[in-house]
Amino acid sequence: MKKHTKDNQEVSGAEALILSLLDENVSTVFGYPGGAIMPVYDALYDYTGQLNHYLVRHEQGATHAAQGYSRVSGKPGVVFATSGPGATNLITGIADAQIDSTPIVCITGQVASHLLGTDAFQETDVVGISMPVTKWNIQVTKAEDIAPAIAKAFYIATSGRPGPVLVDITKDAQFGKTIYNYKKCESIRSYFPSAKVKEGDIKKAAAIINAATRPFILCGHGVLLSGAEKELLAVAEKGKIPVASTLLGLSAFPPDHFLYAGYLGMHGNYGPNLLTNSCDVLIAIGMRFDDRVTGNLEKYAKQAKVIHFEIDPSEVNKIVPTDVAIIGDAKESMQAILPLIEHKYHSAWIEKFKYCDAIEHDKVIKHAIQPNTKNILMSEVIHKLNKLTEGKAVVVTDVGQHQMVTSRYYKCKLPNHFVTSGGLGTMGFGLPAAIGAKVAMPTKQVIAVLGDGGFQMTIQELGTIMQSNIAVKILILNNNFLGMVRQWQQLFFDRRYSFTEMKNPDFITIAKGYGIQGKKVTERNALQNGLSEMLNSKESFLLEVVVENEENVFPMVTTGSSVSEIILE
Amino acid sequence: MKTTYTISIFTEDRIGLLNRITIIFTRRHINIESITASVSEVKSIYRYTIVVNVTKDLVEKLVGQIDKQIEVLKAFYHQSPEIVSREIALYKVSGDALKENELFTRTIKENHATILSVSSEYIVVEKTGEEPEISRLFNELEKFGMLEFARSGKVAITKPMKTLNTYLKEIENNSTKTIKHFNYN
Numbered sequence: 001m002k003k004h005t006k007d008n009q010e011v012s013g014a015e016a017l018i019l020s021l022l023d024e025n026v027s028t029v030f031g032y033p034g035g036a037i038m039p040v041y042d043a044l045y046d047y048t049g050q051l052n053h054y055l056v057r058h059e060q061g062a063t064h065a066a067q068g069y070s071r072v073s074g075k076p077g078v079v080f081a082t083s084g085p086g087a088t089n090l091i092t093g094i095a096d097a098q099i100d101s102t103p104i105v106c107i108t109g110q111v112a113s114h115l116l117g118t119d120a121f122q123e124t125d126v127v128g129i130s131m132p133v134t135k136w137n138i139q140v141t142k143a144e145d146i147a148p149a150i151a152k153a154f155y156i157a158t159s160g161r162p163g164p165v166l167v168d169i170t171k172d173a174q175f176g177k178t179i180y181n182y183k184k185c186e187s188i189r190s191y192f193p194s195a196k197v198k199e200g201d202i203k204k205a206a207a208i209i210n211a212a213t214r215p216f217i218l219c220g221h222g223v224l225l226s227g228a229e230k231e232l233l234a235v236a237e238k239g240k241i242p243v244a245s246t247l248l249g250l251s252a253f254p255p256d257h258f259l260y261a262g263y264l265g266m267h268g269n270y271g272p273n274l275l276t277n278s279c280d281v282l283i284a285i286g287m288r289f290d291d292r293v294t295g296n297l298e299k300y301a302k303q304a305k306v307i308h309f310e311i312d313p314s315e316v317n318k319i320v321p322t323d324v325a326i327i328g329d330a331k332e333s334m335q336a337i338l339p340l341i342e343h344k345y346h347s348a349w350i351e352k353f354k355y356c357d358a359i360e361h362d363k364v365i366k367h368a369i370q371p372n373t374k375n376i377l378m379s380e381v382i383h384k385l386n387k388l389t390e391g392k393a394v395v396v397t398d399v400g401q402h403q404m405v406t407s408r409y410y411k412c413k414l415p416n417h418f419v420t421s422g423g424l425g426t427m428g429f430g431l432p433a434a435i436g437a438k439v440a441m442p443t444k445q446v447i448a449v450l451g452d453g454g455f456q457m458t459i460q461e462l463g464t465i466m467q468s469n470i471a472v473k474i475l476i477l478n479n480n481f482l483g484m485v486r487q488w489q490q491l492f493f494d495r496r497y498s499f500t501e502m503k504n505p506d507f508i509t510i511a512k513g514y515g516i517q518g519k520k521v522t523e524r525n526a527l528q529n530g531l532s533e534m535l536n537s538k539e540s541f542l543l544e545v546v547v548e549n550e551e552n553v554f555p556m557v558t559t560g561s562s563v564s565e566i567i568l569e
Numbered sequence: 570m571k572t573t574y575t576i577s578i579f580t581e582d583r584i585g586l587l588n589r590i591t592i593i594f595t596r597r598h599i600n601i602e603s604i605t606a607s608v609s610e611v612k613s614i615y616r617y618t619i620v621v622n623v624t625k626d627l628v629e630k631l632v633g634q635i636d637k638q639i640e641v642l643k644a645f646y647h648q649s650p651e652i653v654s655r656e657i658a659l660y661k662v663s664g665d666a667l668k669e670n671e672l673f674t675r676t677i678k679e680n681h682a683t684i685l686s687v688s689s690e691y692i693v694v695e696k697t698g699e700e701p702e703i704s705r706l707f708n709e710l711e712k713f714g715m716l717e718f719a720r721s722g723k724v725a726i727t728k729p730m731k732t733l734n735t736y737l738k739e740i741e742n743n744s745t746k747t748i749k750h751f752n753y754n
Contacts, residue, residue: 127585128585128588131585131588131589131592132592132596135639136639139584156639188639189581189642189737190580190581190639190640190641190642191639191640192740192741192743192744193744194744194745195743195744195745196743196744196745198743312637313633313636313637314630314633314634314636314637316633317629317630318630318633328745329745332745
């Protein structure tokens with residue numbers, strides 16, 4: 001159903017922008033007004049019923065909220081910001097969205113076109129600045145060019161390998177008049193978002209997989225982006241192939257499935273890291289061999305044939321040389337290969353993973369979830385949270401130790417219910433991303449799991465929660481340290497804790513100042529109740545759990561080590 | 570092993586695209602040896618010729634990342650046997666060279682260079698050729714007193730007969746017709 005009746009009418013460029021968003025089925029915008037985008041905000045004033053605008057407290061928050069919104073809903077997130085500082089404040093979020101393939105459309109105001117290049121008030125070359133971190137960007141200087149630019153922006157952001165785009169609109173273009181007529185973009189002659197899956201490549205890959213005795217699947221974000229969870233499950237079950245997940249692939253494969261091998265990477269599970277160097281065929285699906293996954297490349301899966309399913313041709317052979325590359329959408333690829341996969345058992349191979357799991361449980365997990373330490377551990381908090389929510393909440397993390405602990409101990413059962421900053425590792429991501437996720441899924445339990453450091457990087461977004469009544473739950477795991485850096489200082493810098501200790505404010509009082517209920521838990525016996533109270537709250541709720549200062553996250557693949565040299569303690 | 574590669578990039582006519590392309594080199598700390606931009610045989614499509622000295626593995630990665638830019642139609646890389654290439658160089662030599670007229674004229678002739686402009690103060694010489702020939706002439710003219718020197722980047726034509734349009738057709742036929750948008754809800 002059309003949300004407006006302005007087709008073929010003369011409107012301002014600013015209104016054309018709003019109408020274009022409606023024609024792209026946008027219902028939500030995160031933004032912050034300012035001088036150069038005022039005509040857009042003025043036009044928005046007439047459409048507040050159709051377009052929900054969430055006023056953030058800092059433009060970075062708008063980008064992360066748009067990312068959180070996109071990651072759980074599959075729809076592109078939309079951001080408004082003004083020129084100059086408004087635009088530069090977007091850059092961290094855009095860079096995060098670029099490296100984590102998240103579709104967001106950022107719209108920035110710009111000084112009038114006759115002032116471009118003159119160092120006008122709040123002028124900055126945001127097209128130049130954002131170039132290395134956007135999938136595409138453009139500056140629009142005429143009202144009639146706005147609708148086509150928006151159409152292109154949405155098409156590019158959401159197709160192929162998704163990513164962030166930025167449309168910079170000069171103030172005169174916003175004021176200018178144009179006849180509104182929206183045409184959705186359906187192709188660009190120089191852009192080929194996705195290749196057809198080649199039958200020959202599928203056959204080659206299937207032959208290698210069928211001949212394997214120790215096949216191993218690495219499942220990445222691409223599986224979620226293409227909605228290939230069921231297809232992947234079918235392939236894995238038919239060929240009895242163990243499946244491990246990257247950080248951004250978490251939630252794509254059921255964590256309680258007998259073929260689930262665990263979480264890959266620096267602080268991942270023991271089995272999938274160790275056995276990467278024992279498999280005979282490594283099947284990477286929608287992942288890009290990040291260095292946090294591969295460890296030392298010289299000693300990474302050298303024994304294995306590598307099959308790479310990937311939508312972005314430039315990722316093939318970028319890090320790990322492949323034997324067969326299947327370029328295309330993960331879902332189509334899985335559908336194509338499923339009939340060719342032979343029924344297998346691989347019992348002894350699967351048993352190896354179970355054996356590793358038992359070792360990890362005995363050496364690490366057991367102590368992490370039921371510790372006999374004096375202080376509460378982060379891992380037991382997340383373990384309890386997982387039990388209380390049955391792994392069905394939307395969990396959004398920040399970056400650092402709590403993120404790794406959450407990735408390890410929260411067993412996310414539903415696809416796209418786990419949101420985290422992977423490639424860029426952006427502290428401050430968690431709270432605004434959780435706001436975006438909650439806006440996209442208002443009936444879901446959405447929990448931001450944050451460290452005391454990262455929380456304070458975007459703490460001002462409590463104001464957004466207050467103003468728009470966003471019932472996001474905030475769980476602070478407070479160790480009064482920048483924990484991950486401290487862990488590295490302890491292990492690799494001779495315990496020289498250089499500027500990692502945090503003197504923190506009273507978080508509960510701060511929450512109270514924003515009208516958000518809060519509770520602080522310091523004793524183990526109060527933890528369960530504290531978590532329940534947070535989860536049962538109908539409103540936003542901040543739970544601060546004071547945890548052990550010097551807890552380390554293990555296992556660990558230390559820098560320069562091979563994945564098979566993973567240490568357990 | 571590092572080799573000289575000539576990268577040919579066909580693009581839409583878009584402000585800022587050159588910046589997007591050069592970023593791919595600078596972030597990997599690769600020096601561009603020369604770069605030229607011009608129109609191509611296809612109307613409204615531009616052609617960049619970039620020369621770099623890198624390994625094969627690296628040139629493949631660079632071309633992959635260039636190709637990925639939305640407004641790049643296609644990027645190729647070639648080694649010198651697969652292309653015909655030329656550079657143009659201009660040399661401004663001191664007018665004193667005329668005092669050794671015979672030697673100077675012979676140098677110009679042997680190097681297949683041309684004299685573009687002569688005055689009592691200077692002589693401007695033009696030479697078109699490959700990089701070593703241009704350097705050799707520079708060395709030979711230096712003794713007459715070199716006042717100024719400028720060299721264009723390399724322009725290149727590839728020997729394989731496949732045209733840009735054929736490549737584009739192939740990619741198009743290989744693309745999924747129904748563009749799948751990221752949308753699972």
